[in-house]
Amino acid sequence: MLASMLAEERQQRINEHLREKEFCTLKELSEMLNVSVSTVRRDINFLKTTGVLRRTHGGARLSEQVEIEGTHPLVPNASVRSELKECIARYCASLIEPGQTVIMDGGSTVFSVARHLVVKHPIVITNSLPISNLYSNYRQVEVHVTGGVVYPRLGVLTGPNAVEGFSKIHADVAIMGAGGLDVQDGVTNTHALLIDMQLAMIKAARKVIFCMDSTKLGARSLFFLCSADQVQTLVTNSDVDPVLVKALRKKGVDVHLVPC
Amino acid sequence: MLASMLAEERQQRINEHLREKEFCTLKELSEMLNVSVSTVRRDINFLKTTGVLRRTHGGARLSEQVEIEGTHPLVPNASVRSELKECIARYCASLIEPGQTVIMDGGSTVFSVARHLVVKHPIVITNSLPISNLYSNYRQVEVHVTGGVVYPRLGVLTGPNAVEGFSKIHADVAIMGAGGLDVQDGVTNTHALLIDMQLAMIKAARKVIFCMDSTKLGARSLFFLCSADQVQTLVTNSDVDPVLVKALRKKGVDVHLVPC
DNA sequence: GAAGAATTTGAAATTATTTGCAAGAATAAA
DNA sequence: TTTATTCTTGCAAATAATTTCAAATTCTTC
Known part of the structure; x- marks a missing residue:
């Protein structure tokens, strides 16, 4: 054998x-x-x-519910728009300065952030079709889309072209989601294809903000993205295990707890 | 089995x-x-x-309730659904062989072609967000999206990245629209930004098909794309001035007249 | 390391489900 | 009407699930 x-x-x-x-x-x-x-x-x-x-x-x-972090099923409206995500997203958007250059990935929470970001007139760089669509109606937001191959169910652009798209640019902030964050296991995500992309995003941004609801904290997904101490900022709801928060802060993570 | x-x-x-x-x-x-x-x-x-x-x-x-086009947020304006365009599009799609690599631009007629092209399981290269959305529900179609900046109203990706996206690849066919086609003035289009892109598309494709309804023939838009004799194939409705058709054919254009 | 316990694995027997086929009934077309 | 499909129904064969058990593996403990 x-x-x-x-x-x-x-x-x-x-x-x-x-x-x-x-x-x-x-x-x-x-x-x-x-x-x-x-x-x-x-x-x-x-x-x-x-x-x-x-x-x-x-x-x-x-399982249908297994979203990528989860990346929205291609209909970002409706059920995905949970109050929790909405709440985290609103707060996360408040962290962005007007006119900043912002990288956004294909996570569903990030999509919610995107909706709250219109008023900040950002320059957006993304590999997410839903986010591109969202802004294509707003002239105030300049959207740069990376190239790449459409990953069917998820609507994100993947492949070398997508990675290259991020490696060529520099941004003020990257707003990202992930499948899990744990002190030991670090940040993990559900799709191998996303890892390369997210690494390129992290490299391209001066500041990285992870948005995830508390169910993701302490959890781990299949693929390793980066260690916990590489996370600069984390936005989550206040329903988290305080021990975990303490441990993360000790690692240097700037944890923002949003009351929801 | x-x-x-x-x-x-x-x-x-x-x-x-x-x-x-x-x-x-x-x-x-x-x-x-x-x-x-x-x-x-x-x-x-x-x-x-x-x-x-x-x-x-x-x-x-x-079932009637099931929207055929699925849910793409960026629905091109109502005019797209005109019977005329539909008719031209259907014919144009019939010119494509199964499995071919097809470049498609952001024109509304081209979008209609895209809808009829699903059954051919093509590999699609496009800078159009609506087309990307359309296919993101179908696993049978492999979609490569060029990078670029979203041109708000139209939902097409523009700029050097988009042009570069086409310069790196080769395709069997390019299906394109334009604002005008005239024997003297050649092919012209309404947006300067689109010209570079379309030139790159033409270069990347072995065969180029222009789809436009008869109102565009004999007309001219602001920006020059290419001369009439550079057009290989034109698909339009049979409502055209026969003199124009003759003149175009004399220039070597393969004119397909679709009865609508 | 080795002996024994606990777990995991592969395989066989039994039960349940799915699939393909065929004969007669029902439906559409000529 | 006749004719040709298609539908229903019942049944047998194929396939998959469940249960059970022995062999193999890993984990303890010495």
């Missing part, structure tokens, strides 16, 4: 595979992972309890 | 197929999905209960 694999690693690869393909059969996975169908079935059943996928006959399907 | 497919996946593909074609037969689906007509029938009957489609004899029709 080939290099044996830990259960956790296997499940991670299943998750990864599903995020790309949306559907897959047990057989397919068992061949990919060199384990029996029984084992794959057990893994899948476990992953079902964590909510990342749904079972179907003969296979699994990516 | 080929890679077996999950029931849910099949149903999703039926749904997607219907969004493209609006109507299709069971036989057609059974061939597409490599399953028996019985199975397709069962799938269809299930989908009927979810409301995404209606049953007919021998086939299924997309």
Whole structure:
């Protein structure tokens, strides 16, 4: 047998595979992972309890609710606009000075920030189609879109062109989302494709603001982005474990707690 | 048998197929999905209960409530839906081979072509946000977006980055619109910013198709794009001055007249 | 390290589901 | 009407899920 694999690693690869393909059969996975169908079935059943996928006959399907951080399903309105996100977003927007150059990623919370940012007449650099659309109606906001290939379900531009788009510019602030932030594990995100992009964003910005609601704190996603002490500013709702906040502040993170 | 497919996946593909074609037969689906007509029938009957489609004899029709175009925020103005444009667009789409690499600009007629092009599963390169949005719901279409600055009202990406985006690639066909075409004045367009872009598109494509309705023929806009003899293919409605058509053909233009 | 406990894995038997097929009924077309 | 499809229904074959159990692996503890 080939290099044996830990259960956790296997499940991670299943998750990864599903995020790309949306559907897959047990057989397919068992061949990919060199384990029996029984084992794959057990893994899948476990992953079902964590909510990342749904079972179907003969296979699994990516759970619809798994957004990228989550990146809005292409309809950014409606359900995604939770009061919590709205609240964090409003505060986050208040941190931006008029006329600043702002990088924004494809996260759903970031999209909410974008809506509150119109009055600041920013110059926006983004790889998010929804944000581009949002501003294309407002002349007051200058929007620079990176190139790239559209990642279907999510509406973000990915690939080398997108990364290159960020590597060529400099911005005052980057506003980003992520799937998890933990003292030990640092910042993590759900899609491998986003990591390169977000790294380029961080590099291009003088200041980085992470926006995420408290459910993301203490959690971790699949892919590592950066360590906790590399986070300059964090905006979240005040519903967080105070111990975690203290630990983050000790690491030098400027934590803003928004009462919601 | 080929890679077996999950029931849910099949149903999703039926749904997607219907969004493209609006109507299709069971036989057609059974061939597409490599399953028996019985199975397709069962799938269809299930989908009927979810409301995404209606049953007919021998086939299924997309439910009226389901917007064909999906939800793209940047809906081009109402004029886009004119029967004339629709008609030209449909014909123009028929000129494209399945799987071709297609450059599309931000013109409203071109947008209509884009809607008819989904079934050809093209690789699309565009600087148009509306087109990017349109396809972001369809996994079958690979969309490459050039970078650039959003030109507010039109939702097209402009500037050096956009031009560069086209200069790096090669495509089978470019489908473009313009503000005017005249034997003497050549092709002209309304926005200076678009000229550089369109020149880059023309350079990157092996074949160039101009789509414009007959009101644009004989007219001229402010900015010069290229001379008439540089136009390879023109698709327009048959309501044109025959003298003009003759003159264009004499210049080597392949004029397609669509009866509308 | 080795022995034993605990867990994980693969495989077999049983049960449940899905799929394809066929015969007669129903529907549309000629 | 006749004719040709398509639909329904029931059934058998194929496929997948569940349960169970033995072998293999990992984890303790010495």
